[in-house]
Amino acid sequence: MTLAMSGQAVESGIAVGQAHIIESRELQIAEYRLDEGAIPAEIERLNLALDAVKAYLESLSAKVIGGAGGSAEEIIRTHIFMVSDDALSQAAKERIHELKCNAEWALQVQLGDLLTQFRQIDDPYIATRADDVVQVVRMIQKFLATGAPAEPITSIEGRLAHTLAVASELTPGDVAALRERGIAGIITEHGSPYSHTAILARSLGIPTVMGVRRAQSLINEGEQLILDGHYGIVLAEPEESIVRHYLSKQAETDRFLQNLESVRDKTARSLDGINITLMANTERSEELQRVRHDGALGVGLYRSEFLFLQGALPDENTQYATYRSAVECLDGGPLVVRTLDIGSDKDIGLTDFSDPGHHPNPAMGLRAVRLCLREREMFKTQLRAILRASAHGDIRCLIPMLTSTQEVLAVRSLMEEVSEELTEAGIAFNRDIPLGGMIEVPAAALAIHELGRHLDFLSIGTNDLIQYALATDRVDESVAHLYEPDHPGIVQLLRQIFRAAQEIEIPLAVCGELAGDRRYTRLLLALGLREFSMQPRSLLEVKQVIRETDISRANAALREWIQSGGGGAENSLVNFLDSAQLDR
Ligand code: PEP
Ligand code: MG
Secondary structure (H helix, E strand, O other): OOEEEEOEEEEOOEEEEEEEEOOOOOOOOOOOEOOHHHHHHHHHHHHHHHHHHHHHHHHHHHHHHOOOOHHHHHHHHHHHHHHHOOOOHHHHHHHHHHHOEOHHHHHHHHHHHHHHHHHOOOOHHHHHHHHHHHHHHHHHHHHHHHOOOOOOOOOOOOOOOOEEEEEOOOOHHHHHHHHHOOOOEEEEOOOOOOOHHHHHHHHOOOOEEEOOOOHHHHOOOOOEEEEEOOOOEEEEOOOHHHHHHHHHHHHHHHHHHHOHHHHOOOOOEOOOOOEOEEEEEOOOHHHHOOOOOOOOOOEEEEEHHHHHOOOOOOOHHHHHHHHHHHHHHOOOOOEEEEOOOOEOOOOOOOHHHOOOOOOOOHHHOOEHHHHHHHOHHHHHHHHHHHHHHHHHOOEEEEEOOOOOHHHHHHHHHHHHHHHHHHHHOOOOOOOOOOEEEEEOOHHHHOOHHHHHOOOOEEEEOHHHHHHHHOOOOOOOHHHHHHOOOOOHHHHHHHHHHHHHHHHOOOOEEEOOHHHHOHHHHHHHHHHOOOEEEEOHHHHHHHHHHHHOOOHHHHHHHHHHHHHOOOOOOOOOHHHHHHHHHHOO
């Protein structure tokens, strides 16, 4: 009998093959005291381990990633950087001196410290950094314990072309090594789609489903498995007819993915002739230089908080230079700079305004624009830098987490103040810089008529909007199954936003993850979306779906779905919209 399991869809694609269970490699970290005289040798032992792990990662990068660049290489590079970073290696050596303990334990104590710092930052992207540090420390500890840096899956011999790895959790290094062996698909019990392991699996194109509860105990070694990375489904011991169905789907998906390159130079125009604007979400300079080549008009979401993660407030000139060089990379294309989106819980070392208060529910606390309006000088510095950079290209300013009209008016008034100061100082800037608002708070979504009147454009942050509307933490894997972008309530909420935006004739984009998830492209087109902003790697996929969509047909199917009260549990809305296109 077929056993169906579900998890988080990480990388599209279908894999069919045999299960291989990868043992968990929980390390026991020994702690022992050292005599003063043994300390130099212990430091030497740590140095050897650091060098060995670094060499291993470098060979992995060259062998597996092949210097091809992109996020895969960048993740391995991040790990290499962390191995030699003073915050880890130097600090661990100091711990050996200070605690007179072995290197494994010194690393463990230092890891604890680093994680405490990371935990204070409630941000999924930063959380991935914490995962990285843990993974790097584990690799070094493993080398110290066994003399073998990281050969996580040597138990699997030969090529794995028809094998699906079933693991508790994997590091990016594990994923790279699995890929070298030609793994067909990956299933893990833990891990979030935001983790670097997930990002690496995506960039290497390995069909992957994460967060499949108890997968290691439910699946037996050698059992036949089907993995559908598009929907996050895993089937064990499937019936023959199901295997046939998936093999034909696999051929279809492979065709879709193979054809992607062919759309690079084509326009994002739907079958019924509607042109769609594609933008990229990025703040990384290498990606900024490529966004036009990847088919984006410009950057629809530049998360400026990345500039603030260095532990100190960047001054006006640093910010100005960064925004300016970003917009200059875009060859005339727009750069939407989102103002600082951190919260009081995110004590990212900005002691200039650290807030010792207790915030029991930080996601709903003093964050983003709320914090900026309290820290007016810091905010004005950012606004001044953005305005100055606007003299050098098409810069637009986007305010995160708006809730009320008062906030918009307060931002406008600060912008006025800053504009006057710049004018008085004779500094050039664009007086008509567009000011946009992110729609992430459900009440703001229901008040577009009111809020939108004071803004030049809107951008829906579906990541937060969905988490708030469904009361489902976007980074809590225990409720990940409740995070449903096509929940009827979310579809209604999005419909209302699109209707209201049309009524007041304000441009509306989506810059949350939904915009780059091709499963939802037809839904967004049917709702009326004409500007998508997404991570660059999704641009071609989404363009391909747009080119294969008749939007009026998608729109009619959506209305039919809503009028009929949904298609019942056996058919999801996204499936329904897909089939409506095939009925042509
Ligand atoms: C969002 O919430 O959808 C969004 C784009 O912002 P962030 O993911 O940075 O919170
Ligand atoms: Mg957000």
